[in-house]
Amino acid sequence: MKKLIKSSDTLDFIKDGDTLLVGGFGLSGTPLTLLDEIADSNKKDLTVVSNNLGEAGRGLGKLLLAGNLKKAVGSYFTTNRDAVEAWNRGELEIELVPQGTLAEAIRCGGAGIGGFYTKTAVGTKIADGKEEKVIDGERYIFEKAIKGDVAIIKSLKADTLGNLIYDHTGRNFNPLMATAAKTVIAEVDEIVEAGEIDPHHVVTPHLFVDYLVESKYVKKGGVYVESV
């Protein structure tokens, strides 16, 4: 199975200064094992695109504390106190993007579309400096597509080809990010033989997925804890 790699191999695909798309909504649907590898490495100046920065000291929060990050692009950072403090000290750049704009920008990035006009944020501070256009009598602003060098995503189950399914709302940004980066690495809880996932149920077709990594976390009481 050529797609399966060790979690530490992930680091071979990430260069200093890269843009990383990181799946998840808070800690839900987040590739915790891959993030641990990056936090333990000396990668630096990374830009991460993710809805949040995990939680303080957890998920992407670990990369912040480890000094891997230059910039965060996402919709909600106030729930991670470390992110607020790092921004205050001038150690972290933040680009705030409305959640729907973030999702659509990544979708466009993966679909070969350069950008799009949206009504979201018209007339707000987030629209400052952005092109405005009236279409059929309504005001829209232009938002550019988002692409990454590497996407790290989290899936519940993969088959050996790399077809993916997700755990409930753990799906969130993961399928979009799978389409929008040069290299896509999926952390998975379980790998089954090709053919064992009903084609009707496949959410991310295997062509989008370059590598699979087995998660080192197991779920206990509904929450991921590191396995021994």
Add this chain to the structure above:
Amino acid sequence: MNQSDRVKIAKRVVEELPEGAVVNLGVGIPTLIPDYLDGKKVYLQSENGLLGIGPTPDEEHVNMDLISASKKPITMDTGASLFDSADSFVVIRGGHVDAAVLGALQVDRYGEIANWAVPGKKILGVGGAMDLVAGAKKIIIASTHQAKNNQPKLVEKLTFPSSGVRKAEMLVTEHAVFKFTEDGPVLIEKLSDISMAELREITGTEFKEKIKI
């Protein structure tokens, strides 16, 4: 503000939700609404990719991958569906949410909303607030009449950063229900014993009255 006032607001908002509506609930008072539907069937949508939020699970059935947009554990209602964030915002931005019930820091006399940032404080979170304001078919603001510092929420002009040019249709507080028009707010119902003079006193802008009898 006491819990019974918050419940009163939630119950009054429920009256505005049509049977079978697709509804998105913001943080704060709107989160009380599922407990006061009183048999009315609505489909609750969550930004992170679910239509059909069910009751809160007991501790044994918590799954961190089945959560609300506020990152609280939830369950799925019968007939629920799951989708990714892009499709979830197709629902929101494409005008497929029948009603969004949102909290607000301020609302101006025409229904323009400020619900994401406080002036002079760092602005590091917006979430789906602006998408809902731009895209929902109907926006109902569910809020206390005054902020904690007794400043009115319904104001002449926003002093907090706007969430978008799209206006809310309605404001429900513990004292009153307002509809927004091009001429400003219209009081359509009083929900407490407050006198009209007192209500005008604690409201930050002029309003007309068109109370149903």
